[in-house]
Amino acid sequence: MIDSYIPLIIMVSVGFLFGLSNIVLAQFLGPRKNKTKVKLEPYECGIEPTTSARERFSIKFYMTAMLFILFDIEIVFMYPWAIQFKELGMVGFIAMNLFMILLFAGFIYVIKKGALQWR
Amino acid sequence: MHIDVILAAPIVFVSIMATASMVLDALKTKENGKTIFLFSIYVLMATFLLSALTFSPSSHFGLVALLSKFGLAPAPETLHVSGMLTVFNGMVGVGGYGCFFDMIFTLGGIMTILAARPFLESEKLEHSEFYTLILFAVAGMMLISHATNMLTLFIGIEVMSVTFYILSGYTRTNEKAVESSLKYFLLGAFATGFLVYGIALIYGATGSMDYATIASATHGDIRFPTLLLVGIGLMIVGLSFKTALFPFHQWAPDVYSGAPTVVTAFMSTAGKAAALAAFMPIIMVSLPAAMSYDGSNKIQMMLAVISALTMLIGNISALVQKDVKRMLAFSSVAHAGYLLMGLVAANPEGRNGIMFYSASYLFMQIGSFIILSVLERSGQTNHSLESFNGLSKKYPILAALMSIFMFSLAGIPPFAGFFGKYYLFTAAIHADFTWLTIVAVVSSIISVYFYIGLIVNMYFKESQEQEHESQPGLAAISLVLSTAGIIILGLLPSVVLSIAQASFGNH
């Protein structure tokens, strides 16, 4: 019983030790520089950050992100169908086509209502 | 495959048409509430007819009987346990009680849409999405009532609930509506968690999600009896949330009073009937053996206690309400308690009682909410009891109709509510739950006080205002429909009861 956990314990401890050793070694091996305000700022391709990163986003991102999630998750139904593609045959193919048509109906609605327009 | 589509025609039709109405709306560029309004009315009427056609495979009429005569459908002998024929690999049942509930849902949808149009116009909110959402809600409810597999049940419940979350916050600039929508969403999603956990445990214990297979599995040795019991308990918790039964009823008054009145009318009637349609096969068909696994009837007893507490709490809370919409919301909780009596009894009478009472409850509750919405549009924006003073002078017809609905809700003969209660109460007595019947009678008597109190306010209290012209618009048709329903169900209860009976055939 407990034997089966030994590989798991080894893996967890190796992972933990590796992370710990990197932090500790960085303290000793890394070049020691004086920490000025500029050095501690987040690096943004050399451009100085102007405002805080914690600000409210435009609602436009919400629409796009939400629609992405909705249409993205539907792919999940295609995996089991793809695996059983040969066995399901024509019936499965027609069913999946119907599913895609229904999904496409939703897509038409989204486009026509202008939910994807970046205004 | 193609025969399955024909047999499951009502569900397939309403789902496709709901999607079609969405596309139709998108393809036309201008605001087209009226087109989609007419479209959805026609779709619901056609669905009603299709449900009537595919009704009752076990008796010798209807589409199924005809098809099986030509060898196109399985013979009526090969019926599913719940009196349904299954199609789509056992996922969906056709005919049977499902079609009876379909008719309830479609009628509810038609009455709601008719009443909603003038409301939406006066609020300047007539987006065609409202009608599309009602269509989708009806599709979800029909999936629930036709489910013969936990998967179908889950999808149906979610389609219905998600549309309800949106509909209850439909007037999105109204603070109350948004709040009710948020509460409904958070608690509804929470309940969904319990429901699916229950399904998962039942699946683990019995090895299947199919109602019939679960039923047969629970007769033999159960692999994990404890898991099964916990699963049943969790599932009852989840469904109780959706039905608004006692410990999980607190959301109902808030949501029902915050949501737009026409939406409340739909949610509290058709939505409740759908939740009962989900409860019924699970308690009566697939799990009766599991519920009395160790020889005791713990779960049945638990349901009886829930039912008793639901009606008492619902009616007593309704007693102290000053707001009529809120009072009706609490009374809707109490009515869920009466309906649960049929499940507790778990006999054919209880089953028929539930179906009869769901139908009569639909008419009386939807009617009274629609009257509230008509009054709202006539400028009576708050629903306080005082605002109903002297309503018989101001709007004689509305007051008379409201009295009919109130009498029926209170269970006074010869209206539909009386016979519904009568069937449920006798079912409980025959199942040796006399104490539950006594509680039910007591709580009905409590409920008479506030129902009649409203009538007293309308007829015997004075108001300074003169007679007004109410503007019901299309809502008048809904009111006529619901009044006719109450009176027909009240005068000819045996006809509807025999239809309910027939939907189960000889089972």
Added chain:
Amino acid sequence: MLQTIPLEFYLILSAIMFMLGVIGVIVRRNAIVIFMSIEMMLNAVNLTLVSFSQFMGDSAGQIFVFFVMAVAAAEAAVGLAIVLALFRKKQTVYVDEVNVLKW
């Protein structure tokens, strides 16, 4: 030879996850955190379903998981939209500040 982890362990883990989700819903007051807790409950259920499915060699449980995931996505879309509507109206996402409807 390694033994496989027994079914009970998965069930216990998912029961713990589910309870954490329930506690989160009850204790937290931020609508979005409550919603995240609900998602965690659903994921706990998914774990239960998948482990039963694997244990019994029956694929129905795994298919059910797909549907739970799809439904969770739909609920997320609607739920976050409702939270947004609330924020626009009341400038808050804390449920105890949402109290127009009293009972």
